[in-house]
Amino acid sequence: xxxxxxxxxxxxxxxxxxxxxxxxxxxxxxxxxxxxxxxxxxxxxxxxxxxxxxxxxxxxxxxxxxxxxxxxxxxxxxxxxxxxxxxxxxxxxxxxxxxxxxxxxxxxxxxxxxxxxxxxxxxxxxxxxxxxxxxxxxxxxxxxxxxxxxxxxxxxxxxxxxxxxxxxxxxxxxxxxxxxxxxxxxxxxxxxxxxxxxxxxxxxxxxxxxxxxxxxxxxxxxxxxxxxxxxxxxxxxxxxxxxxxxxxxxxxxxxxxxxxxxxxxxxxxxxxxxxxxxxxxxxxxxxxxxxxxxxxxxxxxxxxxxxxxxxxxxxxxxx
Amino acid sequence: xxxxxxxxxxxxxxxxxxxxxxxxxxxxxxxxxxxxxxxxxxxxxxxxxxxxxxxxxxxxxxxxxxxxxxxxxxxxxxxxxxxxxxxxxxxxxxxxxxxxxxxxxxxxxxxxxxxxxxxxxxxxxxxxxxxxxxxxxxxxxxxxxxxxxxxxxxxxxxxxxxxxxxxxxxxxxxxxxxxxxxxxxxxxxxxxxxxxxxxxxxxxxxxxxxxxxxxxxxxxxxxxxxxxxxxxxxxxxxxxxxxxxxxxxxxxxxxxxxxxxxxxxxxxxxxxxxxxxxxxxxxxxxxxxxxxxxxxxxxxxxxxxxxxxxxxxxxxxxxxxxxxxxxxxxxxxxxxxxxxxxxxxxxxxxxxxxx
Numbered sequence: 001x002x003x004x005x006x007x008x009x010x011x012x013x014x015x016x017x018x019x020x021x022x023x024x025x026x027x028x029x030x031x032x033x034x035x036x037x038x039x040x041x042x043x044x045x046x047x048x049x050x051x052x053x054x055x056x057x058x059x060x061x062x063x064x065x066x067x068x069x070x071x072x073x074x075x076x077x078x079x080x081x082x083x084x085x086x087x088x089x090x091x092x093x094x095x096x097x098x099x100x101x102x103x104x105x106x107x108x109x110x111x112x113x114x115x116x117x118x119x120x121x122x123x124x125x126x127x128x129x130x131x132x133x134x135x136x137x138x139x140x141x142x143x144x145x146x147x148x149x150x151x152x153x154x155x156x157x158x159x160x161x162x163x164x165x166x167x168x169x170x171x172x173x174x175x176x177x178x179x180x181x182x183x184x185x186x187x188x189x190x191x192x193x194x195x196x197x198x199x200x201x202x203x204x205x206x207x208x209x210x211x212x213x214x215x216x217x218x219x220x221x222x223x224x225x226x227x228x229x230x231x232x233x234x235x236x237x238x239x240x241x242x243x244x245x246x247x248x249x250x251x252x253x254x255x256x257x258x259x260x261x262x263x264x265x266x267x268x269x270x271x272x273x274x275x276x277x278x279x280x281x282x283x284x285x286x287x288x289x290x291x292x293x294x295x296x297x298x299x300x301x302x303x304x305x306x307x308x309x310x311x312x313x314x315x316x317x318x319x
Numbered sequence: 320x321x322x323x324x325x326x327x328x329x330x331x332x333x334x335x336x337x338x339x340x341x342x343x344x345x346x347x348x349x350x351x352x353x354x355x356x357x358x359x360x361x362x363x364x365x366x367x368x369x370x371x372x373x374x375x376x377x378x379x380x381x382x383x384x385x386x387x388x389x390x391x392x393x394x395x396x397x398x399x400x401x402x403x404x405x406x407x408x409x410x411x412x413x414x415x416x417x418x419x420x421x422x423x424x425x426x427x428x429x430x431x432x433x434x435x436x437x438x439x440x441x442x443x444x445x446x447x448x449x450x451x452x453x454x455x456x457x458x459x460x461x462x463x464x465x466x467x468x469x470x471x472x473x474x475x476x477x478x479x480x481x482x483x484x485x486x487x488x489x490x491x492x493x494x495x496x497x498x499x500x501x502x503x504x505x506x507x508x509x510x511x512x513x514x515x516x517x518x519x520x521x522x523x524x525x526x527x528x529x530x531x532x533x534x535x536x537x538x539x540x541x542x543x544x545x546x547x548x549x550x551x552x553x554x555x556x557x558x559x560x561x562x563x564x565x566x567x568x569x570x571x572x573x574x575x576x577x578x579x580x581x582x583x584x585x586x587x588x589x590x591x592x593x594x595x596x597x598x599x600x601x602x603x604x605x606x607x608x609x610x611x612x613x614x615x616x617x618x619x620x621x622x623x624x625x626x627x628x629x630x631x632x633x634x635x636x637x638x639x640x641x642x643x644x645x646x647x648x649x650x651x652x653x654x655x656x657x658x659x660x661x662x663x664x665x666x667x668x669x670x671x672x673x674x
Contacts, residue, residue: 216409221372222412225372225399225401225405225471226425227399227400228399
């Protein structure tokens with residue numbers, strides 16, 4: 001109990017510093033001529049879309065039947081053709097027996113739709129997920145080649161790793177999009193995902209190599225003396241242990257990947273960053289949108305690190 | 320009898336970089352025998368073991384397991400196909416598997432009912448059946464050792480190899496376990512070869528012991544013979560306690576030494592007048608205050624029941640004596656001793672004319 005009491009002043013100090021920083025920012029923005037319009041932001045996440053339902057021919061409203069929230073409108077054309085439409089009850093614009101001309105609105109249906117920020121978030125999410133899966137596969141294969149006895153496999157993997165780690169991701173994305181995209185005729189989305197996956201693969205390979213080499217040599221020898229060949233020993237003994245040890249650095253790598261995926265916006269993939277930029281052009285709420293975009297990235301990454309922390313706890317049973 | 324030979328090493332030679340670590344080493348192990356390679360660290364004993372297991376290439380020579388050549392220069396049967404079991408110095412248990420799965424690991428592909436029976440049998444043999452659901456880090460070092468043994472024995476290997484199996488245990492546990500391991504191996508009828516630097520372990524467990532020095536086996540023999548009939552002064556000094564003193568063989572097949580004239584069965588026949596080195600074990604020297612032979616205590620080492628004294632003889636030779644610990648003497652004191660040497664272990668040095 002005493003220990004907690006002793007730390008309380010420090011927690012207050014932390015809160016005070018954070019509060020001062022926020023206050024300072026607020027004062028600074030007050031000094032420039034900027035109007036905060038947070039109210040404009042939510043509609044870019046999700047909005048209530050009104051779809052008006054027109055009558056496709058000249059005709060008469062035969063009947064209205066109220067089904068609670070929705071109303072069914074039966075219309076009959078001059079030629080005797082019957083059609084039924086469903087609209088929201090509070091947006092019915094016609095009454096029974098009314099004559100209508102083609103194109104007149106019977107009513108409207110309201111629907112919630114995802115705005116550009118939510119769509120961008122989804123694109124970022126699935127691009128990162130696909131790139132992570134391929135990055136993991138590439139990294140695992142390269143990592144195994146890196147510790148193989150065959151000199152060719154070793155040299156090839158080292159070349160790949162050095163090449164990727166030695167050049168900026170942005171440049172790699174450009175090369176994938178402009179050069180490989182043109183030569184191999186691949187779409188921007190494939191180019192973007194491959195660039196991310198191959199970039200992550202090089203780092204994952206080094207993590208896997210370190211993980212494998214951190215397992216004592218005796219483990220491999222014990223497995224071999226018990227009737228396993230080298231690949232079997234790798235799969236049943238070395239990799240499960242290496243995976244557990246490399247989970248924290250792998251988590252860091254995949255969190256990086258989510259953040260790095262913002263760079264694919266440069267080749268016109270409408271991810272979260274690109275969506276943010278688009279929303280800014282129509283709202284001029286520059287500050288708000290960038291804060292929101294940052295917050296959304298933070299959400300993704302913290303959810304991922306929570307998931308990995310949970311997996312780590314599950315695996316630590318055998319520690 | 321030749322089909323009873325499980326392991327045969329024929330003049331194997333082994334090198335790391337440019338240094339020979341094993342030289343022309345040969346040995347054979349009969350079915351059910353427990354062999355031991357005893358030597359100081361760096362003498363190449365672990366290399367021999369790893370070569371038998373198939374982890375190291377052979378430079379020269381051949382290794383036969385159960386009558387089949389498994390290693391020769393340029394050929395290596397993979398360890399997985401040798402039907403050997405191995406217990407490692409650090410046990411190398413698989414930390415991510417339970418005790419049961421560790422022991423079952425070498426039985427992959429076996430029918431499930433048989434596998435469960437075999438694992439339980441192995442765990443009961445080492446007395447750890449109740450711990451089968453635990454992970455290796457949840458049991459003690461001695462238990463880990465026994466799990467490692469059960470894991471190696473479960474597939475019923477032709478040959479069990481153990482690399483310094485007891486060196487990670489504390490002294491009391493080490494003594495108890497080494498005897499237990501011998502009983503388990505004998506019960507299982509397993510042929511085994513282990514390496515150690517600890518003589519007590521070698522004596523307690525092995526039927527045959529090879530003393531290794533500098534990549535060679537100096538003597539491959541039973542514990543009794545190593546102690547009582549060493550073939551060279553180096554083994555005499557390495558195995559057990561004791562010292563070599565100078566002596567001269569006289570006409571009556573007696574040896575004249577600083578302890579007086581010694582009579583007994585000699586291990587080697589030598590012409591008279593030969594200068595020899597004579598092995599004196601601590602138990603050969605009896606403390607006797609009435610004896611005319613006196614020696615000066617130069618070092619004492621208290622061992623509980625006994626005290627091991629290092630004594631300086633009038634001739635300048637040093638001998639050791641094991642004396643019950645109630646006879647307490649300090650360095651510098653002269654005490655009476657008389658030799659009780661039943662058989663004379665002598666190593667001829669050269670012939671010397673008497674003055």
